[in-house]
Amino acid sequence: MTRSRPASGPAGLALRPAAAGCWSVTSSEQLCLACGLCCDGTLFDGVQLEPGDDVRRLKSLGLPVTLSRGRNPVGRFPQPCKALCADRTCRLYADRPRQCRIFECGVFKEMQAGRTDPAAALRQVKKARRLADRVRKLLLQLGDTDEQRALGERFFRMQCRMEEQPADPAALATFADLSLAVHRLKLLAHDKFYTRPPQPSAK
Numbered sequence: 220m221t222r223s224r225p226a227s228g229p230a231g232l233a234l235r236p237a238a239a240g241c242w243s244v245t246s247s248e249q250l251c252l253a254c255g256l257c258c259d260g261t262l263f264d265g266v267q268l269e270p271g272d273d274v275r276r277l278k279s280l281g282l283p284v285t286l287s288r289g290r291n292p293v294g295r296f297p298q299p300c301k302a303l304c305a306d307r308t309c310r311l312y313a314d315r316p317r318q319c320r321i322f323e324c325g326v327f328k329e330m331q332a333g334r335t336d337p338a339a340a341l342r343q344v345k346k347a348r349r350l351a352d353r354v355r356k357l358l359l360q361l362g363d364t365d366e367q368r369a370l371g372e373r374f375f376r377m378q379c380r381m382e383e384q385p386a387d388p389a390a391l392a393t394f395a396d397l398s399l400a401v402h403r404l405k406l407l408a409h410d411k412f413y414t415r416p417p418q419p420s421a422k
C-alpha cells in the first residue's frame with residue numbers, strides 16, 4: 220500500500236527519545252521516534268509524491284524516486300525509506316515530501332488530541348512493532364532475507380511462492396504462522412493506525 224493518506228512525517232522529528240532504550244513518551248514526537256512504522260515498510264510500501272514535491276531534489280538527496288508512465292507521471296519512492304535512520308529520525312526532514320509532512324496515524328492523532336494517554340499510545344506502537352518483528356522473523360525462517368522491501372510485498376511474494384512450489388510440512392506450518400501474524404498486524408493497522416484521507420472541501 221502506498222502512503223497516500225494524510226498523515227505526518229513522523230520519524231523525521233527532530234527530538235530524540237529521553238534516553239536510548241527508554242520507552243516512556245511524553246509527546247507525540249517522541250512517540251514517532253519510538254515507532255517509525257509509517258516509514259519502515261510496515262504500514263506502507265511506498266510514498267506517492269504530489270504536485271509541489273521537487274522530484275529532482277529528492278532524487279539528489281538519495282530517494283529512489285520513479286515516475287509512472289503516462290501523460291501526467293506520478294512520482295513514488297519505496298519503503299523501507301532510504302532516508303529513515305537507525306534512530307528513526309528522517310535524514311531528509313527539512314526536505315521531506317508532502318505526504319510525509321501531513322501524515323499522522325490514528326494513534327498519533329488520538330494522543331495529540333488527548334483522547335489516548337501517552338502510555339496507551341506507546342503500548343499500541345509496541346504491539347504493532349512486536350507483530351512486525353514476528354512477521355520479519357517468520358519470513359526469515361522461510362528464506363526471505365530481503366529487508367529492503369516492504370513487509371506487505373514480502374508476504375505477497377512468499378504467498379505466491381507457496382502456491383507455486385510444493386512445500387514441506389514444516390514450511391507450511393511456518394507459513395500458517397506467518398499468515399496469522401500478518402493478519403493480526405493488518406487488523407491492528409486498520410484499527411489504530413490508518414486514517415481516512417481528508418475530503419476535498421467544497422468551494
Ligand code: SF4
Nearest residue numbers: 229251254255257324
Ligand atoms: S505510524 Fe504514527 S506513531 Fe508511528 S511514526 Fe508514523 S505517525 Fe508516528
Ligand code: SF4
Nearest residue numbers: 228258300303309319
Ligand atoms: S522521507 Fe522517508 S523517512 Fe522521511 S518522513 Fe518520509 S518516509 Fe519517513
